[in-house]
Amino acid sequence: MKAPVFCRIGFLITVFCLLLAANGATAGETLQIILDTDISSDADDAGAVAVLHGLAARGNIEILAMMVSSGDPYSVSCLSILNSYFGRPEIPIGKVSGRSVRHDSAYTQAVALSAKALDQTGQDAVALYRRLLAPQPDQSVTIVSVGYLTNLNNLLRSGTDEYSALNGKELVGRKVKLLVCMGGKYPAGREWNFYQDARSSRYVVDQWPTRIVFAGFELGKDIITGKRLKELAENNPLRLSYQLHNAFLGRPSWDQLAVLYAAEPAARDENFVLFGPGFNIARKDGSNQWENDSRGNHFYLGLGQSAQRVGERIDNLMMGK
Ligand SMILES: [Ca+2]
Incomplete structure (x- = not known):
């Protein structure tokens, strides 16, 4: 005798929910995310912005804000134009204040002048972090950092204000679920994002009150993506970024990998393996050293499938496929 239809549907729903739970995701749960870039x-930041938009287009992701840690005066406009192109012009943009790291860019100025940027200056990054974090449910926000840790250092050191009676470290501990950080080299080395502002890196790595998953230099250096962007329309600001950066020779996928881990929880087990727990020791000279320790709340990423497959996935997301 056949089971009634509703029993069979109930069984299928149960199986579906169990499968989702095994992948660390819950049906209908919206991932709230902030990108700090x-x-x-380098052009991989523009690539990471595109990957985040690509994943958000599949639903269940709310991009609360994007923060700029670079002192480049064209970074905010460039980011604003990318966000408009990918259909989310309303995303608030924060900008580092005070001391900042600044380097020349091959593409930000040209992208900034290629279209009308809705936001050319950005808001104070710490104030924007605090205003956005304060009303969120506890332990709900994922932050993915793909640049210097200057903004996150400033946030941790911030005091109470009109947005929250909690100081920066308390506010992060209350509202943030996870920090995914492209920075450092594993198990040991010296990497750009950490040593450009070593004081901030050290403070954030030591003091950050939630779990941190690090995506290291070694993870992305051999995954070269962006060559295919030349096939895209010439008014695409992502295409322009990769064209001006190095004429479509492609770049390592450091920043896209961090976004892929942060913004696609259901595919984490497929794409990555997690090393840890332990402590990432960040030093004054910007170098770092990994120490396994069961008491730690730090982890670092390895690839869970071939570099070629992960690279194709990133390229497809950047191509809008
Ligand atoms: Ca970067």
């Missing part, structure tokens, strides 16, 4: 000196 040094978009300027």
Whole structure:
């Protein structure tokens, strides 16, 4: 005798939910995410912005804001134009204040002048972080950092204000679920994002009150993406970024990998393996060293499938496929 239709549907729903739970995702759960980028000196930041938009287009992602950690005066306009092109012109943009790292960019100025940027200056990054984090549910926000840790250092050191009676470290501990950080080299080395502002890196790595998953230099260096962008329309600001950066020779996918881990929880087990727990020791000279320790709340990423397959996935997302 056949089971009634509603019993069979109930069984299928149960199986579906169990499968989702095994992948660390819950049906209908919206991922709230903030991207902190040094978009300027390398093109993979522009690629990471495109990957985040590509994943958000599949639903269940709310991009709360994007923050700029670079002192490049064209970074905010460039980011604003990318966000408009990918259909989300309303995303608020924060900008580093005070001391900042600044490098020349091959593409930000040209992208900034290629269209009308809705936002050319950005808001104060710490104030924007605090205003956006304060009303969120506890332990709900994922931050993905793909540049210098200057903004996150400033946020941790911030005091109470009109947005929250919590100081920066308390506010992060209350509202943030996870920090995914492209920075450092594993198990040991010296990497750009960490040593450009070593004081901030050290403070954030030591003091950050939630779990941190690090995407290291070694993870992305051999995954070269962006060559295919030359096939895209010439008014595409992502295409222009990669064209001006190095004429479509492609770049390592450091920043896209961090975004891929942060913004696609259901595919984490497929794309990555996690090393840890432990402590990432960040030093004054910008170098770092990994130490396994069961008491730690740090992890670092390895690839869970071939570099070629992950690279194709990133290229497809950047191509809008
Ligand atoms: Ca970057």
